[in-house]
Amino acid sequence: MSEIGKLYIVPTPIGNLADISHRALAILAEVDLIAAEDTRHSLKLLQHYDIQTRLISLHDHNEAQRALELINKIQQGLNVALISDAGTPLISDPGYGLVNQCRAANITVIPLPGPCAATTALCAAGLPTDRFRFEGFLPVKMQAKHQALATLLLESATSVFYESPRRIAQTVADIVEVLGAEREIVLAKELTKTFETFYSGTAADCHTWLEADPNHQRGEFVLMISGVKVNQSEVSSEAMALLTLLMKELPLKKAAAIVAEHYSLKKNILYQMGLDLNQ
Template structure:
């Protein structure tokens, strides 16, 4: 009986081909099959590194059917690598269905670390990174997009989105309208490529920058919005309720730390409040 194969999740460069890891190249060379979002696009990477492994397509429109085929191959002992056009598979890219079915079937899934546009942009944006909220692409329909941004009004964590060149101006205008002209925003585009650009400013300033030159709207964007600044000494009724409940079961110091993390408050202030209670 054949040993069951493994599914490898392999991140690929988001621009600069030199960003691929030695381990990723080794896996792509040694597996029996590579499932790629766009085989024509991925073929350029394979040719660059002289990798001759056979490519098969797996994208949004055929994932359900293709996943069944790939699982059969994995059960027969073949190893398969999953890649997307750029970055880490499944992060706003296809692959969830395949990975989910592999897990349910008992097939080992081996994720490799590597390039991811959201993390790359966030690390160089100068915004808070202790907490962040990745939203992928905003909804296409106008009403749904506005509702998605409305939900961020009280969000204290940095919000991270992907955006296309043809929609980026409209999206930043909507951010200015919904979250306020002064909300800090960072636009990162063409990451790791020749014309990599970071622009930092208020939502209003970002709109002006995009409008002043159509070249500023070219390229794939990672759009980051600073979180809403909260008064960390003002404790909401919900936070006070949680602190009170936790104090019954835990030491005050631990109860204050948990509540502080949950509501983005200062734990020392909560500790003092707990003493008063």
């Protein structure tokens, strides 16, 4: 019986083809099979680096069936690399089902570090990075999108989303409506490419910028939303003591409302401080 193979998770460039590691190129050349989100797209990368490894498709519509096929091949001794169209597989891209089933089958999964649009944008955005939440793409339908954005009303961490060029202007308009015109956001587009652009300002400013020129809406976007800035100096030690006491007996939302009314403070500030206390 042949030795069982391995699954390699291989990040690929998000724009600039030079942003691929020597190790990634070596793995792609050495494995028996490469599972790609779009084989036609990935073939261009392989041809650029003269890699002859056979490609097989793995995308949202065939992952369930393809995962079983690939696991069978790995168990027979083949080594497989998983790539997406750009960036790190599984990060808003297919692959979770395959990786989950491989681990359940005791197949070794080896991740390679590499490009990721979310972290690439975040590190240059000028927003806090000590805490952030990555949410992938917002829902398409307006009601669901507004509900998703509403969860950020009291979020103190930076929130990171991906967005398409055809939806970016409407999404920023929705941020203005749900989170307020003054919420600070940063737009990053065409990352690592010739026309890489970062634009930051209030949600209202960013929406105006997007609408000012159709070229501003071109390219894939990373949208970053600043967290709520909590000014703890507004809250006295007495108010905090009461909040801490009430939190032991009441839901945080109710406790924050009582303390806010008693001390004439903002409920959202107390709510956020209560969340921080529970961490």
